[in-house]
Amino acid sequence: MSVVGRSRRHALQVNGALLLLAALSLTPLLWMVSVSLMARGEASQFPPPFLPASATLDSYRELFAGTGIGRNFANSLLVSIAITALSLLLNTMAGYAFAKLRFVGRERLFQLLLAALVVPAQVAMLPLFLLMKQLGLVNSYWGVIVPGMASVFGIFLVRQYARGIPDELIEAARIDGAGELRIFFQIVLPMLKPVLVTLAIFTFMGAWNDFMWPLIVLTDQEHYTLPVALAALSREHIMDVELMMAGAVVTVLPVLALFLLLQRYYIQGLLLGSVKG
């Protein structure tokens, strides 16, 4: 066989395999969208239909009217935005200080933070629940938001990036008489913009998709975030495929869209956080 023929066959194999993997990755998501547009009961047939006979929004209508998922959507949005905004501020301030401001015990403290990364979050959850109960935050939005207001990962990410800021720039501002807060907000923050976008997407998606802690701390449907509401719904309406798929679309779509829009930043953060960590 000629060299050209062999490399062509090889190209076909590589792209064929990629196509297969892409199909396996996307089929469940496409099937979800398709079924969510089917008439009630249509998906529970054999053979299973791929596309709705005629697309309808009935399942979405019932989802929002009958199960109050609009409320859960709003909860998720509120909680995720609050966590993102607050943790962005706190992590950025701390990350910048760990990178650029000298203070006694800085390195040791940072080592301690990194060491904390090995402790699974679930270890803290049982006492955290008792603490939240004491503070009266069980079954409130703050119960979900407060523990998410700072993260070691976020501090680490900002620190890595902030180390690239030239010291002379900060020194010059100090000599000009600028206060530390002003230096932070007017000089440092604009330079950190790329890493802030990355961290914001990561935090928002993490908060939106989070399940175990909201499941523990939120106790009534009114306060449920989308994943918790969806899990509860799937127990009640398990026979109702179309309704459940509409619920899955409503849950997945916002994060998927955000990822597609800001993919570059997301991948960057993933690499910064794992390989170089």
Added chain:
Amino acid sequence: MRASLAAWLFTAPALVVLAVFFGLPVLAALLLSLTDFDLYALADPAHLRFVALDNYLDLLRTPMFWKALGNTVYFVAVGVPLSIAVSLAAALLLNSPLARVRAAFRTALFAPVVTTLVAVAVIWRYLFHTGYGLVNWALGHLGIGPVDWLGDPRWAMPTIMLFAVWKNFGYNMVIFLAGLQAIPQDLYEAARIDGASRWRQFLHITLPQLGPVLLVVGVITISGYFQLFAEPYVMTRGDPLQSTVSVLYYMFEEGFKWWNLGRASAVAFLLFLIILGVTALLLRAGRRRGLV
């Protein structure tokens, strides 16, 4: 001096949050695991008693704990290698100079990672439905009779493994891809001149060069897979025959269903110790091979 004061003001908010809502609870969990904190103590702390290591000893005598641990180890032992193999294969394909529309493929393969676990777990329940699921329908064409994926104790955990691999492989794939791109091209050129086959190039160049990345990915993936919870919670509720009860699922039930918070804390700490032990072993093996 001024900078030092500023530094404390800048770090204090984040450090206070982490100390109060993470550090403190972790220490409290350790103490809690040495007490018999239960529903009565929840109502009135006067009922609380110090029991030393009784919770731990008791757990080691509880068949359900061993069952949960066994299920979790099964999930990790099969799921992690499978997941890493798929990630690596996907990264190699994407990194091939022959691959077309690489960015589009990468996005497609990565998409499951960003989806909400609970939502996609619900999708998989229907795809693997015995009667009208897409998977059994497709297998039917190959002459394979319907499998009761989530209802058969032999198949429930493998189904969850497949789901986890589908959901997670894109994450490690991106890390591997960056690792592959960092391998100097002249290594491959020299091997080609020597007439080394693709497979030999993979064994003797790619794998050793990826060593440190493999170690990091291994550590992250293993500790992540040990924390199995939402999948069985949504897909099987631990059934059939408790074949999908994971350690964290068991902790959740002990803690928040039966309110045995002392016992549940002991479960959490045992899991932590196991993860720590396995990770330490892995790092030591890596160090011996000069990967760290």
